[in-house]
Every structure is written in C-alpha cells, then in structure tokens.
Amino acid sequence: MFDVAIIGCGITGAATAFMLSKYKLNLVVLEKENDIALGATRANSAIIHAGYDPKPGTMMARLNVRGCELAETLSKDLDVSYIKNGSLVLAFSEKEMETVKELYDRGVKNGVPGQKILSKEEVLEMEPHVSSAVIGALYAPSAGIINPWEYALAFAETAVLNGCEIRLNSGVTGIEKADFGYRLHTEEGYVDAKFVVNSAGVDSAAVHEMVAPKAFTIKPSRGDYYLMDKAEGNKAKCVLFQCPSEAGKGVLVSPTVHGNLIVGPNAVSCTDAHRVNTTQEGLAFVKQMAAKSVPDINYRNAIRNFAGMRANTDRDDFIIGMAQDQFLDLAGIKSPGLTSAPAIGEEAVKILSENGLTLIPKENPVTTRKTLRFKHLSGEEKARLVKENPLYGRVICRCETITEGEIVQAIHSPVPPVSIDGVKRRAGSGMGRCQGGFCGPRVLEILARETGKPPLSIMKDKEGSYILTEEIKKEAKS
Ligand SMILES: Cc1cc2nc3c(=O)[nH]c(=O)nc-3n(C[C@H](O)[C@H](O)[C@H](O)COP(=O)(O)OP(=O)(O)OC[C@H]3O[C@@H](n4cnc5c(N)ncnc54)[C@H](O)[C@@H]3O)c2cc1C
CATH class of the missing domain: 3.30.9.10 (D-Amino Acid Oxidase, subunit A, domain 2)
Structure with missing residues (x-):
C-alpha cells in the first residue's frame, strides 16, 4: 500500500515526487515508457520563462514566477545545467x-x-x-535556459534516494475506487494507493476520466x-x-x-x-x-x-485541483510547465495536505546531488581520477569528451537508463555534432556489458526502437 501514487514521470511528476519525498511517505511513480521524461519534457524550448506572459491572477502566472525563482537554487543544489541569461x-x-x-x-x-x-x-x-x-x-x-531532462532526472533521482519507487513500463490502464483510496491497474499488475496524482501530460484527460466525469479536453x-x-x-x-x-x-x-x-x-x-x-x-x-x-x-x-x-487544453490556465476525493489532477500542464514544475510540486504537497494527506518531515532528506563531468575537472583532478579508475581515461564520445567512466556511472545511477538515448540524457554522450553516429555502437556495447543484457535487446530509445536485428557472424569456437 502506497501513501501516494503519481501517474506519469515527466517534469511535473518528477518534481512532485521530489517535493513529497521530503516527508515520511511511501511513494511510487508509475511511468508508461521505458524511461522518465519522454513526453513534452524532453522536447521543448528549454526556457525558464520570467513570467510576464500568463494572465495576472491565474495559477499559471503565480507558479511561473515562483518556478523561475526556484530554478536558480534548485539547479545549484541538484547540479543541473542552467544559465540565467535573460x-x-x-x-x-x-x-x-x-x-x-x-x-x-x-x-x-x-x-x-x-x-x-x-x-x-x-x-x-x-x-x-x-x-x-x-x-x-x-x-x-530573470529568464534563463536549462537542460529539461536533466532537471527531471535530478528530481526523480533525488526522490529515489529519499525512498520513492519509480516503476517504468507501468502505464496505468484503469483505476478502481477502493475503501482505502484507489487500485491502479497497470501493464505490470496493480498498485494500491491512498492518494493519486495525475501528471500524465497529453494523456491527463484520459487518466482523469478513469475516475471522474469529463471536465476538460486536451x-x-x-x-x-x-x-x-x-x-x-x-x-x-x-x-x-x-x-x-x-x-x-x-x-x-x-x-x-x-x-x-x-x-x-x-x-x-x-x-x-x-x-x-x-x-x-x-x-x-x-x-x-x-x-x-x-x-x-x-x-x-x-x-x-x-x-x-x-498538452494545450480548452482552459486558459493549468488544471490543478482535486478531481475526486484523494485524487489530484496536475493536468494540461502546457508551457510554461517546465519552468513552473517545482512550484507545481510545492502546490501539490499543499493541496494533498489540505485534503487529508499526513505530512511528517523527514529529519535529513536528500536535497542535493552531484554529477561528475570529466571535461570540467582540472588537469590534476583528471589525472587522479584516471589513476583511481582507468575507465575515466577512455573517451567514448569524442564530440563531447564523455568518458567510459561517466557512461558506467550513468548506467548505475538511481534511475538507470535502458537505452542509448537514456545514457545520452544522463552522461551527455551523443549530444555533439555527430549525434551519436560514432559513439552509439560503443555505448551499446557498454550498456549490454554493464546490464548483462544481450546486445540485440538494447534499444535506441523507446520500447521497440531496436538497433541490431540479428547476428550475422558467430564467434569462432576454439
Ligand atoms: C514545443 C514545446 C515547447 C515548450 N517550451 C517550453 C519552455 O521553453 N519552457 C517551459 O517552461 N515550458 C515549455 N513547454 C512546456 C513543458 O515542456 C511542459 O509543460 C512540461 O514538459 C509538461 O510536463 P509534464 O510532466 O506535465 O508532461 P510530460 O512531460 O508529457 O509527462 C507526462 C508523462 O506521463 C506519462 N504517461 C502518460 N499516460 C500515462 C499512463 N496512463 N500511465 C503512466 N504514465 C503515463 C508519459 O509517458 C509522460 O512521461 C513546451 C512544450 C512544448 C511541447
């Protein structure tokens, strides 16, 4: 039994999980894809909007300005690439x-x-x-730019370090009301939770309609x-x-x-x-x-x-509020949703607590994170690291100078990647001019080796995006 189940792990679900994970709660995030942040969160302009666009008095205006303010501190604390360039x-x-x-x-x-x-x-x-x-x-x-998937990963990884569970390939297909709250049916069995948060992006209206009458259109x-x-x-x-x-x-x-x-x-x-x-x-x-x-x-x-x-809607604002008892919609989170995400997470905590979720702060929740970027180290630090672990001495992505050590570190991170693009989003390999043309096959080998999976099963990106289809040469038996 979970206290809260969050449906969808884009930036909205990830930021909400991060905010909730600071409390003594049993949390789970259910994501239908094989990685987090594969919806709107991975393909947008990556702007932290200042907040002059939304209509004054709307939730969007308030959460945009608060989110913009939070981006500066959170990106420092969680080591996310961010520049306040105006x-x-x-x-x-x-x-x-x-x-x-x-x-x-x-x-x-x-x-x-x-x-x-x-x-x-x-x-x-x-x-x-x-x-x-x-x-x-x-x-x-006050406007800026950020790496959107790094931001979502930072929230999700920190939530996991605080005990939150993230279940991938677990799309919610149906929801039943129960005495305790809700039973969520997924592709991987069912999950019981007292409270549910709907942060399913373009599918948030469909998820809403699993428990409540139609209220908005995406x-x-x-x-x-x-x-x-x-x-x-x-x-x-x-x-x-x-x-x-x-x-x-x-x-x-x-x-x-x-x-x-x-x-x-x-x-x-x-x-x-x-x-x-x-x-x-x-x-x-x-x-x-x-x-x-x-x-x-x-x-x-x-x-x-x-x-x-x-995820535009027929409303001029974000759709944030209780859809049913113990069921919170964070729906239709259109632009500036990336900017607003941490503020939406704070808002979700507040609404859930006003609606009966007991919040007891953890004594020492994890609120910081550090990612090693080899190319940003001094010559001395690089030499020391390579001596400790020779994998940092092998450059795999030459366009972006990403080492095997960083790729292995990404593969064993708190929300581990299962695809070449998943490694790219965490380690930065394949982000350069050749877009993975040269390093892709080497990343595939490393991913197969580190996860113990056959190379044929490694995907480029989402489920089904196979790269290798069959072996054409068998190794000679000695
Ligand atoms: C072209 C474009 C440009 C943008 N530019 C900016 C910008 O510069 N700045 C800004 O602030 N905002 C911008 N935005 C908006 C921002 O990207 C979104 O508001 C934000 O990413 C929404 O995050 P989300 O988590 O709500 O949705 P998503 O990122 O779409 O995540 C929803 C998640 O729910 C999962 N899901 C769906 N159904 C189910 C189910 N049944 N069960 C389990 N999981 C499910 C999906 O797989 C997905 O991972 C832009 C958006 C777009 C498309």
Whole structure:
C-alpha cells in the first residue's frame, strides 16, 4: 500500500515526487515508457520563462514566477545545467512595441523582477546578430535556459534516494475506487494507493476520466525545432522571443546550456498527441520566422530536428485541483510547465495536505546531488581520477569528451537508463555534432556489458526502437 501514487514521470511528476519525498511517505511513480521524461519534457524550448506572459491572477502566472525563482537554487543544489541569461521580446513595429508595453505591465503585476524596455540601440548592443529592423524590446533578466531532462532526472533521482519507487513500463490502464483510496491497474499488475496524482501530460484527460466525469479536453499542439551546432551558438546571448500575436507566440532563437543554438517552435494543432514528428512545412516555417529575428543563422550547421507536443487544453490556465476525493489532477500542464514544475510540486504537497494527506518531515532528506563531468575537472583532478579508475581515461564520445567512466556511472545511477538515448540524457554522450553516429555502437556495447543484457535487446530509445536485428557472424569456437 502506497501513501501516494503519481501517474506519469515527466517534469511535473518528477518534481512532485521530489517535493513529497521530503516527508515520511511511501511513494511510487508509475511511468508508461521505458524511461522518465519522454513526453513534452524532453522536447521543448528549454526556457525558464520570467513570467510576464500568463494572465495576472491565474495559477499559471503565480507558479511561473515562483518556478523561475526556484530554478536558480534548485539547479545549484541538484547540479543541473542552467544559465540565467535573460530574455528579450523583440518588437519590429510600433504595434509590437505596444505589445511589449502590455507584457511589461503584466510582468509587473505578476511580480517579475528587474524588467526593462530597451531601445533599438540597446538591443543591438546586447545582441549584434539581431536584425537591424528591431525597434525595441522587453528585457527580463530573470529568464534563463536549462537542460529539461536533466532537471527531471535530478528530481526523480533525488526522490529515489529519499525512498520513492519509480516503476517504468507501468502505464496505468484503469483505476478502481477502493475503501482505502484507489487500485491502479497497470501493464505490470496493480498498485494500491491512498492518494493519486495525475501528471500524465497529453494523456491527463484520459487518466482523469478513469475516475471522474469529463471536465476538460486536451488539444495537442506540435512544435518543430532546429538544433544547431555550437558554431552557431554565438548568434544569441539571451533568449530571443518574438511578440506574441493571434498567430501564436512566435519563433524563438536561443542558446542552449551546452552552447548550441535552438530555433523554433511553430504551433500545429494535432489530432494524434502521440505522433510527434517534424514536417518539412513546419521546419520551413520555423526557418522563415526565425530570419525575422536573426537573419544570419547558417542552417548548414543544423545537427538535429525534433518536435514536441504541447498538452494545450480548452482552459486558459493549468488544471490543478482535486478531481475526486484523494485524487489530484496536475493536468494540461502546457508551457510554461517546465519552468513552473517545482512550484507545481510545492502546490501539490499543499493541496494533498489540505485534503487529508499526513505530512511528517523527514529529519535529513536528500536535497542535493552531484554529477561528475570529466571535461570540467582540472588537469590534476583528471589525472587522479584516471589513476583511481582507468575507465575515466577512455573517451567514448569524442564530440563531447564523455568518458567510459561517466557512461558506467550513468548506467548505475538511481534511475538507470535502458537505452542509448537514456545514457545520452544522463552522461551527455551523443549530444555533439555527430549525434551519436560514432559513439552509439560503443555505448551499446557498454550498456549490454554493464546490464548483462544481450546486445540485440538494447534499444535506441523507446520500447521497440531496436538497433541490431540479428547476428550475422558467430564467434569462432576454439
Ligand atoms: C514545443 C514545446 C515547447 C515548450 N517550451 C517550453 C519552455 O521553453 N519552457 C517551459 O517552461 N515550458 C515549455 N513547454 C512546456 C513543458 O515542456 C511542459 O509543460 C512540461 O514538459 C509538461 O510536463 P509534464 O510532466 O506535465 O508532461 P510530460 O512531460 O508529457 O509527462 C507526462 C508523462 O506521463 C506519462 N504517461 C502518460 N499516460 C500515462 C499512463 N496512463 N500511465 C503512466 N504514465 C503515463 C508519459 O509517458 C509522460 O512521461 C513546451 C512544450 C512544448 C511541447
């Protein structure tokens, strides 16, 4: 019997597990995929929004600003790649300058610190690659960039160190009301819990309807991106937004925490929330729109395209609240959900406690985490480490200088990866220009060796994404 079962381990479920794991509770997170953070959390713009966008007075406005504030301390405590580089909303016409002023006023109402309206000259001094057609901008210094899956992993791993269980390949297929709370049927048997949290992203309406009448509709919206090589990384220092309009929020250009450049997204309504693939038209639109902000991006330096699916809804806010007794919805967590996640986690703790969950703080919960990054060590530290463990002396990913020692460490981490992309998300191998073309086969070998699994069973990513199909040469018997 669990005190709380959390359905879905994206950033919302992971942050909620982290916040709850500081209390004496028996916790479980049920995730349908073979790894955490494979939904919207892995494919988004990776921006920590300052909070001038949401309507004042909404939950979204409050949780966005709080989440932005928390990102700074949590990223330090949990060793997550984060840079507070600020954001600009660029205006290219007097009408857009009006929008900039409206956003500024909203930001003031929402409590966004340090905002300024900049002149054309100030913008171009800060951002020399921005088009000279710019006439001004809203500057928000509290905005930043983060590695989204590292953030989710940091929450999940710390929750596990505090005793939370994470069950992968455990999609919830049905929920029964019981005297004690709920019985959750999963692909791997059933789980009993007194309280349930629904953080199932684009599936959160379906999960809600397992226990309560239909209350909201998910309206999935896809966004396509270009990820550029580090050669383009200097084209933006801040996050460069365009003015939001009836046509959407506009396309952004931003550096990433790894020094690359990200360009996107568009917004395309979709009927199938699970069909997350880029389209030629989508990417052409992104390129065309981005040229308005930064005209000299060289798309020959693109190293990857990807798409993400927004859990947009028919409401103008996050859907956070009790759907039934002992059943909490954290549903329709659209943008700025990545930013808001830790604040949503805090909110979940508060609501659950107001609704009967007994919270007794642990004396010494784990609240910090440290990840070893070989390339960031001094020469002396590297030499010492290689002497202690020669695996740190073998570079597997040459683009990103990731050693075998780091890959082995990732494979034995508190939420262990089962795929090559799972190792990539933890150790950083395959993140560079070749996108795993060279190191992929070596990571596969290491993963098979360390987990004792046959190489044929190792996947690229989600369940079913096999890389090797059969052996073509048998080893000669001596
Ligand atoms: C294109 C795009 C750009 C964005 N940009 C930003 C940004 O820059 N900044 C920002 O703050 N936000 C941004 N967002 C929003 C942000 O990514 C999301 O709000 C956030 O990732 C949502 O997290 P989540 O955990 O609620 O959902 P998800 O990450 O989708 O996680 C839901 C999880 O539930 C699991 N699940 C579903 N059904 C079941 C089931 N029945 N049983 C068990 N598990 C289940 C899924 O497998 C998944 O792992 C963007 C989103 C998109 C798509």
